[in-house]
Amino acid sequence: MVKRITRRGFFASTAAALATSAAAAKAYAQGGEAETTKRAIEKGLTKESAEIVEPVLPLELDGNVYQLKSSDDLSPLPMNPAEDTFPRVDYKKSYSMPPSTMGRQMGQVQTIGQPSMGYEMDGNVKVFTLIAQPVETEITYGFTKETYKIIDESGDYSAFKYRPTASKKLLGWGFNGICPGPTLEAYEGDRVRIIVKNELPQPTSIHWHGFMIPFAQDGATGYYPWNAAKPILPGQSHTYEFTLHQSGTLMYHSGFNVLIQEGMGLGGMFIVHPKRPENKIDCDVAILLQQWNFFPGNAAPNLMSMQAKIATFNGKTMPTLPMINCKQGDRVRLRFGNLSLLAHPIHIHGYDFEIVGTTGGPIPKSARYRESTITIEPGQSRDVEFVAWNPGTWRLHCHVLHHTVNMMPNAPMGIMPPEGMFTYVNVKPSDPNYDVKSLNAPWKFEGDSWTDIR
Numbered sequence: 001m002v003k004r005i006t007r008r009g010f011f012a013s014t015a016a017a018l019a020t021s022a023a024a025a026k027a028y029a030q031g032g033e034a035e036t037t038k039r040a041i042e043k044g045l046t047k048e049s050a051e052i053v054e055p056v057l058p059l060e061l062d063g064n065v066y067q068l069k070s071s072d073d074l075s076p077l078p079m080n081p082a083e084d085t086f087p088r089v090d091y092k093k094s095y096s097m098p099p100s101t102m103g104r105q106m107g108q109v110q111t112i113g114q115p116s117m118g119y120e121m122d123g124n125v126k127v128f129t130l131i132a133q134p135v136e137t138e139i140t141y142g143f144t145k146e147t148y149k150i151i152d153e154s155g156d157y158s159a160f161k162y163r164p165t166a167s168k169k170l171l172g173w174g175f176n177g178i179c180p181g182p183t184l185e186a187y188e189g190d191r192v193r194i195i196v197k198n199e200l201p202q203p204t205s206i207h208w209h210g211f212m213i214p215f216a217q218d219g220a221t222g223y224y225p226w227n228a229a230k231p232i233l234p235g236q237s238h239t240y241e242f243t244l245h246q247s248g249t250l251m252y253h254s255g256f257n258v259l260i261q262e263g264m265g266l267g268g269m270f271i272v273h274p275k276r277p278e279n280k281i282d283c284d285v286a287i288l289l290q291q292w293n294f295f296p297g298n299a300a301p302n303l304m305s306m307q308a309k310i311a312t313f314n315g316k317t318m319p320t321l322p323m324i325n326c327k328q329g330d331r332v333r334l335r336f337g338n339l340s341l342l343a344h345p346i347h348i349h350g351y352d353f354e355i356v357g358t359t360g361g362p363i364p365k366s367a368r369y370r371e372s373t374i375t376i377e378p379g380q381s382r383d384v385e386f387v388a389w390n391p392g393t394w395r396l397h398c399h400v401l402h403h404t405v406n407m408m409p410n411a412p413m414g415i416m417p418p419e420g421m422f423t424y425v426n427v428k429p430s431d432p433n434y435d436v437k438s439l440n441a442p443w444k445f446e447g448d449s450w451t452d453i454r
């Protein structure tokens with residue numbers, strides 16, 4: 001019964017620092033205890049941490065017993081082994097490598113946790129390539145007892161300080177080897193061409209979410225005769241081309257069999273910068289909000305459930321998701337796009353921000369307001385801006401707190417460290433001697449309120 005996918009996400013395997021611990025955990029999970037312990041040690045773990053044994057769980061499903069070693073070692077179980085033939089992935093098929101534009105940083109936006117993607121020029125047209133394909137990636141790498149401590153050694157809770165967990169693997173659908181897909185970036189007025197190749201086991205198409213483009217380019221396909229276009233059949237390609245007559249934080253996602261295909265992760269962000277930007281942005285960050293559900297130990301999303309249990313920023317959670325790094329004084333723009341099925345109130349510590357943009361572009365100045373929490377409804381995007389005047393490693397997270405801990409089956413004594421929609425905005429102090437943990441504030445009031453400093 002146990003099948004294994006050997007093709008790992010291309011970029012997951014090149015994210016060197018984080019991949020080391022994941023590779024060790026994976027090597028460890030693959031059985032042959034002494035051998036894997038040896039390999040894990042070679043990968044940089046101590047013998048002690050390599051020896052954490054994850055429980056062996058027998059799972060009974062429709063009369064079949066599946067022997068599970070750890071979620072890192074699991075094949076995706078079909079939802080109903082007897083009847084479900086939904087072809088999530090063809091184990092014998094090989095998939096295209098990402099196009100050469102992957103990994104190129106040609107704009108200003110960082111999609112934390114994901115590689116950037118560039119374009120090629122054909123005359124005055126920016127040409128992007130998206131290969132829709134099954135993608136194996138990790139939402140969260142496993143912890144070992146060395147790398148995770150809830151409370152410091154000296155604390156009263158030292159008995160609970162270790163939280164060894166299995167990693168959470170995702171066998172989803174994405175683009176160019178990553179899930180969600182890469183962020184596309186262009187300028188208002190640009191002519192863009194997007195070549196989409198379908199390597200999925202079912203037809204697909206891309207809907208350009210929020211774009212004011214000709215009907216035939218909309219990418220909502222299938223079912224009815226009044227749809228302007230047919231979906232892209234497996235193995236075929238399709239080219240979209242349009243001019244960008246707007247700016248804003250836009251998105252793209254599947255336009256065929258949408259609930260299933262978006263549930264598998266087929267989406268991404270498409271940022272269109274205005275011709276004349278209002279401010280120079282020093283730190284421009286894109287965060288796509290998604291949610292997933294899994295049967296226990298299953299890497300393929302459970303598409304029949306309406307209870308999304310794992311929430312992610314850019315397909316990842318803490319501690320796998322990197323934090324946002326900037327310097328004191330930087331102007332920071334955070335762009336949130338929501339392709340999940342629930343609303344997410346995203347909250348920042350230490351700051352308030354101005355809500356400056358939506359999928360429809362910049363908000364008129366007279367309509368802007370300040371908040372420290374912004375709710376992004378399904379299908380919406382919101383841009384917020386602030387000047388990073390307050391040094392520290394500040395939390396940035398969804399305030400529906402279930403979305404910041406995920407399922408946490410291994411949380412010891414109910415102490416739940418952050419996962420889910422959670423990261424940090426790390427604002428480095430401009431004075432290198434300033435200790436962010438000191439009790440003295442790094443600023444002086446010159447007026448009566450914060451308004452005067454920010």
Ligand SMILES: [Cu+2]
Pocket residue numbers: 311343344345398399400403421
């Ligand atoms: Cu949320």
